[in-house]
Amino acid sequence: MTQPMMTLTANFDVNQINDGIEWIFADLDLATSTDRSSIEAQWNSDIQFSAGQEFKVAINASDKDKTGLESLEVVDCCVITRPRILRCGPETRTAYAPPSLFAGAGEKQRGALYQIDPFAFSVHSSGIDPNKGKKITLLWDGHLTVGPYNGFWEISFYVTVSIKRANENAQLRVFYFDPEGEISNGTNPPY
Numbered sequence: 001m002t003q004p005m006m007t008l009t010a011n012f013d014v015n016q017i018n019d020g021i022e023w024i025f026a027d028l029d030l031a032t033s034t035d036r037s038s039i040e041a042q043w044n045s046d047i048q049f050s051a052g053q054e055f056k057v058a059i060n061a062s063d064k065d066k067t068g069l070e071s072l073e074v075v076d077c078c079v080i081t082r083p084r085i086l087r088c089g090p091e092t093r094t095a096y097a098p099p100s101l102f103a104g105a106g107e108k109q110r111g112a113l114y115q116i117d118p119f120a121f122s123v124h125s126s127g128i129d130p131n132k133g134k135k136i137t138l139l140w141d142g143h144l145t146v147g148p149y150n151g152f153w154e155i156s157f158y159v160t161v162s163i164k165r166a167n168e169n170a171q172l173r174v175f176y177f178d179p180e181g182e183i184s185n186g187t188n189p190p191y
Helices: none
Strands: 006-013 023-028 046-049 054-062 069-083 085-089 092-096 114-118 121-129 133-140 144-145 151-165 171-177 178-181
Touching: 006 171, 054 069, 054 121, 054 151, 069 121, 069 133, 092 133
Parallel strands: 006 054, 046 178
Antiparallel strands: 006 023, 054 133, 054 144, 069 114, 069 151, 085 092, 121 133, 151 171, 151 178
């Protein structure tokens, strides 16, 4: 069975006070849709990955206060993984999940920090929403592949963006989120 291309979508308003991201992990069409009431499966607490799954990153920025948003550029972007304990106990060597749940070419294990090239983001869509002002969606032209591992990871996503408004200097902002991710073969805990 072929899995749909999944997208980890980071949603924020350029004028929000905090730096948290509302995020969705869903198939590409749902993630970049303006209809957020779909009954399609979507996750927004823990992310359940499947080995071999590929996904992109999308960034949706809105200007709810209508402050003249003109453009949005990614300055830097990182996905950070921290493996969790798989097993431990008396007379048992503690075992951890691999450093990352993502695999490179030939299923080569990646390290815990994956830096996404900021120049690999392109404008996927841009428009005016009557309720949220201007909305810009950036889509990463690359993708990450989930490796053939079992385990639990803490996952963090950090992005620095340059926000350009009409008649103002660009403003740099950092936004982030940190859900947990899991790849499992059906056992609990995964071995």
